[in-house]
Amino acid sequence: MNTPTAAAASGTPVLEARGLTKSFGTARVVDGIHLSLLPGRVHALVGENGAGKSTIIKMLCGVEHPDEGELLLDGEAITLHAPADAASARIATVYQELDVIDELTVAQNVMLGREVRRGPFLDDRASARLAAAALARAGSTVDTQAYPRDLSLAQQQRIVIARCLLAEARVLILDEPTAALGPHEVDDLAVLVRELTASGVSVLFVSHRLEEVMEMADEVTVLRDGRVVSHRPVAETDPARIIQEMTGRELDLTAVRSPAAAAASAERPVVLELRGLPMRESTLDLAVHAGEIVGIAGLAGSGRTRLISHIIGDPWHGGQVIIDGTDVGRLDPARALAAGIAFLPEDRKRDGLVLEQSAPFNVSLSGLIRAGRRWTSRRDDTRRFDDAMQRMSLRGNPRGPVGRLSGGNQQKVLLARLLATDPRVIILDEPTRGVDIGAKKEIWELLEALADSGLAIVMVSSELPEILRLSDRILVVAEGQVTGEFPASTPQHVLLRAALPARERVA
Structure with a gap:
């Protein structure tokens, strides 16, 4: 202080x-x-x-x-x-x-x-x-x-x-x-x-x-x-x-994901498999099971966002992405979406939302891309919005420009868009960035429910408490390399040490 x-x-x-x-x-x-x-x-x-x-x-x-x-x-x-x-x-x-x-x-x-x-x-x-x-x-x-x-x-x-x-x-x-x-x-x-x-x-x-x-x-x-x-x-x-x-109420933010959930997901089929994903000096193989949340931790500039950008094909430099046993080939963001990979970007205003359009319009966009269509109707917008928002608690005027909604409600609109595509895999970059305590808890509970329903989730977060709260297992990235894979029970200081550049790590 x-x-x-x-x-x-x-x-x-x-x-x-x-x-x-x-x-x-x-x-x-x-x-x-x-x-x-x-x-x-x-x-x-x-x-x-x-x-x-x-x-x-x-x-x-x-x-x-x-x-x-x-x-x-x-x-x-x-x-x-x-x-x-x-x-x-x-x-x-x-x-x-x-x-x-x-x-x-x-x-x-x-x-x-x-x-x-x-x-x-x-x-x-x-x-x-x-x-x-x-x-x-x-x-x-x-x-x-x-x-x-x-x-x-x-x-x-x-x-x-x-x-x-x-x-x-x-x-x-x-x-x-x-x-x-x-x-x-x-x-x-x-x-x-x-x-x-x-x-x-x-x-x-x-x-x-x-x-x-x-x-x-x-x-x-x-x-x-x-x-x-x-x-x-x-x-x-x-x-x-x-x-x-x-x-105006008490919120418990200390609960962690059940070890039983991690054990159960490990027995489920592999939904997302990465082979030879390019890293700075090596490659990465990773299998994510149905119902599993894999957290990716690292300092700003460590390469954690670049890792997930490779998964969605932006840019793509090699390796294989396999969904439900099928090699989906060379990806770009649109083809990744068509393959069942939904992505939530770190900067929702710059990369995620059309701020001057309504929440129903924004929710409908990814569905249009996956369906290969170039236009939408108000009836389709409303149907997709109502279906996707059943799990959300959106506050504010959903028919007005989404740019006027609070940060937490904008994030819910993006998450609703992901659900509207009926994805098999969700990739999240800072899922609760700039949202309040109440909205954060709602988003955490939603992600846990999605995992429990069988979705495979890969999540980048700069908040270690969030990584530890949600993940079944954790990859730590430093200097463009994965420096370790850890269970969710790992102490925070161990993850921090693994996230440091090699020259700063001490015994």
């Missing part, structure tokens, strides 16, 4: 929200919110998806305007008409969906809006020097001439943080900053946050990962249904209490 600085001891907020209220149509999504961000402190904001966190963030950075209430900067009332006003007030936000431009270099992304000019021309050398300095402050050594599309999400995040540091932000809003990070990247981010608060920066930390809230934050505000349920120092609460306040 952070140690409050002398600046924080003054008790004068850098940014304060008083009575913020916001409605969309007849739905009041934020109701009379009070929030004070002190210099040199980390203030956590937690709540289920749909509790109002995103709307509060948008009001604090000028994207949305409150219907009622006011914002104060250093005790003076301010109005943020647009994000540019927030930038002028030195309020910066690192969104969960990172705002990087793949077609620009790292240096150009860092310097976006602050480009150095020499007369009428851009001074690329000076910009690169400033970008490199900002990246160093953000704890990154990435090449300034690289492109974000070639970098991990953790590296892309540091680009955005460097941009905020270049703007000399006094208030830094971090929206689910650890959702795509492995344990080491989370530790690095915690170090950076401590350095920023030591210099007087005020941090608003929005996260579903309560263990990180307890580690990084000084105080925590809990939301439910758009209202503040509690606000107290982190030292005076605990995860169980926060969960109860967020949800």
